[in-house]
Structure formats: C-alpha cells, structure tokens
Amino acid sequence: MSDASGLPSQLLARWRALPGWLRTAVVACILAGVAGLIYLAGFQTAYREVGPYGLLDKIDRKITQRFASQEIPALEDQAYPTILLTLRSHVAKVDTGSQPDRRGRVFQQGGGLTSLGDDVLLLPYSGRVFAAISADDVRPTHIFAPYRGEDEYLAAANQPDSGMNFHLGYLRINDFKHITRPDGTHMLVASYSEFHGEEQCTTNTVATVVLPDGVTDAMALSIQPEDWTVIFRAQPCLPLKTKHFAMEGQMASGQLEYDGASTLYLTSGDYHFDGMRTEGDPIAQNPDVDYGKVIAIDLQSGESRRLSYGHRNMQGMAIGADGELYISEHGPRGGDELNRIHPDGPYLNYGWPVASLGTAYSATPLPTAAVLGRHDGYEPPVVSWVPSVALSGMTLIHGFHEAWEGDLLIGSLNDRALHRVRLQGDRALYIERIPIGSRIRQVHQHTDGQIVLWTDNQELIFLTAEDLASPAEQIPAYLANLDAPANIKAEFETVMERCIECHALVDGDDSRAPSLARIYDNDIATTGYEGYSDALTGASGRWTHDQLVEFLMDPDGFAPGTYMPITEIEHRRTAEEIATYLAWLDRQF
Ligand code: HEC
Structure with a gap:
C-alpha cells in the first residue's frame, strides 16, 4: 500500500473504531449543518434580492404544489354546526360546459354569482349563465358573457418559441352582478380579464348590458357576447410577462360592488406585477395606474377614479352594515387582510408589497418589504389572517338569521372554509371559522335570504340557517313517548341532563x-x-347496544383510563333505555 492511501485508510480505521452512537451523532451533525447552510442561503438570497431568489421561490412552489394537491372530495348535503346556528347545505354539482383543452385539462376557476328575480344567477368560467332557485333546479340560460379575447389568447399561448409560460385558465370571469338603478333600469355587469390580440396585452375590464324593461326572468332573456358594452378598461394594457406566468389573471381581483346610486366599485389586482414576478417597480405602488387599486366607476358619466392603492389580490368586496366599503385581500404567506376603503377620503396607500404582515410563499422575507412582518406607515387592515387562508368572495349578511345580522361572511380558497367576521365600530370583534370542505370562490346572499356559495369544484351550495336544536328540548319529547316505569324515566332525565x-x-x-x-x-x-384518550382510541369494536350499556354502567371498567366520567346510573334498565335512545338519535341524521 502506498503512502498516499495510507492516511485515508488510517482515518477510516479510526472512524470505524469509534462507538456507533458517536458515528451516528457526527453524521447527524454534518447533515444538520448542510441543511442549515442551505436554509441560510435561501434566506439570504431572498433577503438581499440576489439572483437565485426567483428560482428558489419557483422550486419551493413546485414542491408545495406537489404535496398539497390532493383531490378534494365532492361535497354532499350536510349540516355544518357553528357557534350560533346550524348551517344546512344543499349542493348542486354544475356541469358548466367547460371543454378540455388538447392536453385534457379543464379550466373553470373564477366566476360570479348574483340574483335576478327569483333566481340565483351563476356566470362560470365557460361564459354561459345558469339560473337556479335551489340545488335541484339548475338551468342553463341563453345569457352569454362578453368576449374576453379567448381566441387571441389561445393563439398567443400556442406561439412556438415565445419563451413564455402561459396558463390557459387565467383568462377568467372575475365577478357578475345584477343591479337596479334608482330610475328602475336593470342591468347585468361582468368583470373579467380581457386579452387584446393586436397589442398582445391584458386589461381588467368591466362590461354591462341593460335588460329590457321589466324583464327579471333570466329564462326569458337572450344575451350574446356582442350585446355587452365595455364601460371600463384598466390602464395601461398589461404586457405579457417573461417571468413566472405570461398573464396572471388569477391575481386580477375584479370584484364588483354597487352603492345603489350611480357608483360601481371594482377591485383591480396587481396581476403579479409586484417586482418579484416581474422586473421593475411594483405596480400597486404606482399611484397613477389602475392596478393594485380599488376603483370607483361612475355609471352616469362613465368616468373612473382610483380610491386606494397598495393592494395585491382582492377577491372579495362588500358594503358593510355600517355603510363602509370592505375588501378581502390575499397576502402571500400570512397577511391576508380585511381592509376598509374610504371612497370619500384621501387616496390612501395600503402597503403592498412594501408592507405585509406575512412573508413570501417560500417563507422568506418579501424582497420588496422594508421590514419583515410589519405594516407600519401604511393603512392598517381591520384584521389580518396569519397564516394565510386565501380569502375570496364576501357578502354582508342581512336577513339570514338574527344571530348573524350585519356580519361579513368571507370565503377562502386554501382554507376551504367560511370566515364570519363580527364588526363593531371600526374593529373586528371576532372571526368564526366554519370549515366547508371545498375551495370557496364566491359568497352571495340571495334575495330570499339563502346564502349561496360557488366553489372551484363547480359546486353551487345553498345554505339555510337552523336554530341550534336545544338538546334539553328534545329529551322531554322523547320521554313523553317512552314506555318505561316512572322511576326509570326520572333517572333517564336526570342522567341525560x-x-x-x-x-x-x-x-x-x-x-x-x-x-x-x-x-x-x-x-x-x-x-x-x-x-380522545388512548384508552378509548385503543378500544376496538362498534357501539352496539350491549357495548353502550357496558360502557355507560362503568366507563372506566369498559376502557380503563377513559376521560369519560362515571355516569352514576343506578338501574341497568336506564342504561339500556339510553342505548335505545342513541340508536333512535342516529336514525334522525
Ligand atoms: C364531563 C363530560 C362528560 C359527561 C358528563 C359525559 N361524557 Fe361521554 N364522553 C366524554 C368524553 C371527554 C369522552 C371521550 C372519552 C375518551 O376519549 O376517553 C366521552 C365519550 C363518550 C362516548 C364514546 C364516544 C365515541 O366517540 O366513541 C359515549 C357513547 C358517551 N361518552 C356517552 C355519554 C353519555 C350517554 C353520557 C351521559 C350518561 C355521557 N357520555 C356523559 C365526556 C362526558
């Protein structure tokens, strides 16, 4: 053996001589060190805005997508308990007619909900309006959305060697509204991303169509794409991007709200022109363009005005019970916001992307942010969500249930839940999270009081309110029909209490x-x-009549260590009646 190989083999021999635990510890330390260095490098590249930031961010998103994208199960009719009432849902799965593209992908995100006459109207991605009075009655109408430049957009996406990354599903309908003007005129309003083939650019666009006098039956209407009149196009027309996606209509916002007189409000998102997924300065901080802004459009004069700036992606908007204008807004990772806009106040800056209570998706600081996780010096939100839930459509609740009167109800995508916000004065008193199970896109209250949701799974969900069934009220009714001796009935009642x-x-x-x-x-x-205690999760089997009786007579004997307290049931017959009652209760659901 030569000298050259002498040293390594000596080292190897020494290494082998070390005790096993020490070797494991050394290897673990080295691995932890490498992982730490990688993490630190990622943190530093983001913090100092050096080159690989975009790449790292992309890799991180890809990994997250891969692990996060499990199939979401279809929803069924069910009861959702909330703290003040029970929501009862009726679900319709709508076949919107979206066609798969060459690669079999079906795009159908976005869309809007409104009410016309007795019907809820749904305008989904496919551009055909559906009418429904309930989940059992969803009908296609002859109302079609305005033309969004779909053909030109497809052509641009199919350009070979453009070097750009297109997402075909991003040319979306963002909102849809039926409004009645003070003079009695009815009109439909749609907002969408519009692609302009000649200039190869995109605008956030609003179009309207006036309905024939007195017609409020959607089935009697026929509206073609060319019947719409564009009343607003955000300025400037946004060029296609070479970074991230070419056109990012998922960041369009595009929510509509009407003040009942002559103003239509529009949220106009930053389309990811945020200085991270584009070169150049963040568009939301440029006070002189229409993106990253809340906009007021005067229906009389057709003129528009920017009300506020420094916004990202505002997927919900509603006028609150206090008459104030509220928007829900996405932060990237942490920092989703409920913001109050002041249409008559000064032109205020809400901070994006210079100030956010969250971080970038990669959990690294926003390269554009001055200080991590602070919102100082900019209009603060009414309340913020950390971590992010991806807030979406929003409605004011009015005439649904007295317990919810005046609250704001906001949907969420990622979190698949409703968030009910109780406002008091200028603060949010509390937020109740109500898990629903699907990515909620729009939240709308119908004229008959029902709350209607539209999900990314193409579910149209009608929600009604039920008073909390007071268990104390149920039991006497059951007891009245119970055929048992008086002493058993009496024990049943005290124990059940x-x-x-x-x-x-x-x-x-x-x-x-x-x-x-x-x-x-x-x-x-x-x-x-x-x-649950380990004692009960460790117990095997089903709750048959006999098992229940055994458990109720002696919980700890049945599952030693259970958290269920002793029931103090004296008569076995009472335990049997309770087991029979539980079987009856099961049949009620
Ligand atoms: C002080 C609160 C409390 C009271 C009172 C109580 N329970 Fe429980 N019960 C629990 C808890 C906590 C568990 C879960 C026990 C565990 O994980 O070990 C439980 C478990 C159970 C289970 C099993 C549930 C399952 O998911 O498998 C049944 C059945 C049950 N209780 C019935 C009753 C009945 C009937 C009464 C009245 C006679 C009663 N309990 C009174 C707290 C209570």
Whole structure:
C-alpha cells in the first residue's frame, strides 16, 4: 500500500473504531449543518434580492404544489354546526360546459354569482349563465358573457418559441352582478380579464348590458357576447410577462360592488406585477395606474377614479352594515387582510408589497418589504389572517338569521372554509371559522335570504340557517313517548341532563366531547372529537347496544383510563333505555 492511501485508510480505521452512537451523532451533525447552510442561503438570497431568489421561490412552489394537491372530495348535503346556528347545505354539482383543452385539462376557476328575480344567477368560467332557485333546479340560460379575447389568447399561448409560460385558465370571469338603478333600469355587469390580440396585452375590464324593461326572468332573456358594452378598461394594457406566468389573471381581483346610486366599485389586482414576478417597480405602488387599486366607476358619466392603492389580490368586496366599503385581500404567506376603503377620503396607500404582515410563499422575507412582518406607515387592515387562508368572495349578511345580522361572511380558497367576521365600530370583534370542505370562490346572499356559495369544484351550495336544536328540548319529547316505569324515566332525565353538559346531540359538533348524534353502530372513538384518550382510541369494536350499556354502567371498567366520567346510573334498565335512545338519535341524521 502506498503512502498516499495510507492516511485515508488510517482515518477510516479510526472512524470505524469509534462507538456507533458517536458515528451516528457526527453524521447527524454534518447533515444538520448542510441543511442549515442551505436554509441560510435561501434566506439570504431572498433577503438581499440576489439572483437565485426567483428560482428558489419557483422550486419551493413546485414542491408545495406537489404535496398539497390532493383531490378534494365532492361535497354532499350536510349540516355544518357553528357557534350560533346550524348551517344546512344543499349542493348542486354544475356541469358548466367547460371543454378540455388538447392536453385534457379543464379550466373553470373564477366566476360570479348574483340574483335576478327569483333566481340565483351563476356566470362560470365557460361564459354561459345558469339560473337556479335551489340545488335541484339548475338551468342553463341563453345569457352569454362578453368576449374576453379567448381566441387571441389561445393563439398567443400556442406561439412556438415565445419563451413564455402561459396558463390557459387565467383568462377568467372575475365577478357578475345584477343591479337596479334608482330610475328602475336593470342591468347585468361582468368583470373579467380581457386579452387584446393586436397589442398582445391584458386589461381588467368591466362590461354591462341593460335588460329590457321589466324583464327579471333570466329564462326569458337572450344575451350574446356582442350585446355587452365595455364601460371600463384598466390602464395601461398589461404586457405579457417573461417571468413566472405570461398573464396572471388569477391575481386580477375584479370584484364588483354597487352603492345603489350611480357608483360601481371594482377591485383591480396587481396581476403579479409586484417586482418579484416581474422586473421593475411594483405596480400597486404606482399611484397613477389602475392596478393594485380599488376603483370607483361612475355609471352616469362613465368616468373612473382610483380610491386606494397598495393592494395585491382582492377577491372579495362588500358594503358593510355600517355603510363602509370592505375588501378581502390575499397576502402571500400570512397577511391576508380585511381592509376598509374610504371612497370619500384621501387616496390612501395600503402597503403592498412594501408592507405585509406575512412573508413570501417560500417563507422568506418579501424582497420588496422594508421590514419583515410589519405594516407600519401604511393603512392598517381591520384584521389580518396569519397564516394565510386565501380569502375570496364576501357578502354582508342581512336577513339570514338574527344571530348573524350585519356580519361579513368571507370565503377562502386554501382554507376551504367560511370566515364570519363580527364588526363593531371600526374593529373586528371576532372571526368564526366554519370549515366547508371545498375551495370557496364566491359568497352571495340571495334575495330570499339563502346564502349561496360557488366553489372551484363547480359546486353551487345553498345554505339555510337552523336554530341550534336545544338538546334539553328534545329529551322531554322523547320521554313523553317512552314506555318505561316512572322511576326509570326520572333517572333517564336526570342522567341525560348531565350527558348534554359535555356532549352535543347534533351531528358534527364534536367541540367539547364526541357528538352522540351518530355514535350508534359506529366504530368506537371515530367522531371528529380531537381530545380522545388512548384508552378509548385503543378500544376496538362498534357501539352496539350491549357495548353502550357496558360502557355507560362503568366507563372506566369498559376502557380503563377513559376521560369519560362515571355516569352514576343506578338501574341497568336506564342504561339500556339510553342505548335505545342513541340508536333512535342516529336514525334522525
Ligand atoms: C364531563 C363530560 C362528560 C359527561 C358528563 C359525559 N361524557 Fe361521554 N364522553 C366524554 C368524553 C371527554 C369522552 C371521550 C372519552 C375518551 O376519549 O376517553 C366521552 C365519550 C363518550 C362516548 C364514546 C364516544 C365515541 O366517540 O366513541 C359515549 C357513547 C358517551 N361518552 C356517552 C355519554 C353519555 C350517554 C353520557 C351521559 C350518561 C355521557 N357520555 C356523559 C365526556 C362526558
């Protein structure tokens, strides 16, 4: 063996002589060190805006997408318990007629909801309006959306060697509204991203069509793309981008709200011209262009005015019970905002992308932000969501249920939940999160009071309110029909009063203890309750009549260590009646 190989082999021999635990520890330290360096490098490139930031951000998004994109199961009719009422849903899966492209992809995100006469109107991505009075009655109408420049956009995307990355689904309808002017004129308004073939650029566009006098039946209307009149095109026309995606209509915002007189409000997003996914200065901070702005359009004169700037992607807008104008806005990672806009006040800066309470998607600081996670010096939000939920459509709740009167209801994409915001004066008193299970795009309240949702899964969901079923009220009714001796009935009643101090008798409310609504004949410890003991999760089998009786007579004997307290049931017959009651309860759901 030569000298050259002598040293390495000596080192190897020494390494081998080390105890196993020490070797593992050394390897672990080296790996941790490398990981730390990689992390630090990523952090520094973002912080100092050096070259690889865009690339790292892209890789991070790709990885996140890969792991986050599981199929979302289709929703079914169900009850959603909330703190003040129960929401009952009726779901229609709408075949909107979107056609797959050459590669079999079907694009159908975005779209808008409004009400006309007795119908809810849905304008989905495909551009054909649907009318519905309930989930069982969804009809295609002969109302079609304005032309968005789809052919020219497709042609631009199919240009070989353009070097640009197109997302075909980004030329979206962003909102749809029926409004009645004070003089009685009815009109439909649509907002969308419009592609202009000649200049190869995109605008955030609003078009209207006036309905024939007195017609409020959507089925009696025929409106073609050419019947619409464009009343607003954001300035300037945005060029195609070479970074990220060529046209980023998912950042268009485009939500509409009407003040009941002559002003139409529009949210106009920054289309990712934010200095990170484009070269140059962030467009939202340029006070003289129409992107990253809330805009007022005067329906009388056709003139428009910018109300506020420094916005990113505002997917919801509503006039609150206090008459103020509210928008919901996406932060990237953390920092989703509910903002109050002042149409009659000064032209205020809401901070994006210089100030945000969150960070970039890659969990690194925003390269454009002055200080990480601060909003100082800019108009603060009413309230912000950290981490992000991806806020979407918003409505003011009026005449749905007295407990919710005047609250704002905001959808979310990522979080697949509704967020109900209680406002008081100029602050948000609290936010209730109500998980729904689908990416919610639009939230609308119909003229009959129902709340209607439109999801990215093409679900049209009608929501009605039910008073919380008071369990204390249910039990006497059940007892009245119970054929049992008086002493058993009396014990049943006192014992059940204790059960419902912890357990809900409505389906899905597992917040304090497992709901007893659907326990019967189901596997043990499988409700949505999060605080199960190991004793109960470890118990196998189903809640049959006999198992329930055993458990109720002696919880700790049945599953030693269970968190369920002793029931103090004296008569076995009472436990049997409770088991029978739980079987009856199960049949109610
Ligand atoms: C002080 C609160 C409390 C009271 C009172 C109470 N429970 Fe429970 N119960 C619990 C908790 C907590 C669990 C979960 C136990 C565990 O994980 O070990 C539970 C579990 C159960 C389960 C099993 C649930 C499942 O998902 O498998 C049943 C059935 C049940 N209770 C019925 C009753 C009945 C009937 C009464 C009245 C006689 C009652 N409980 C009284 C708190 C309570």
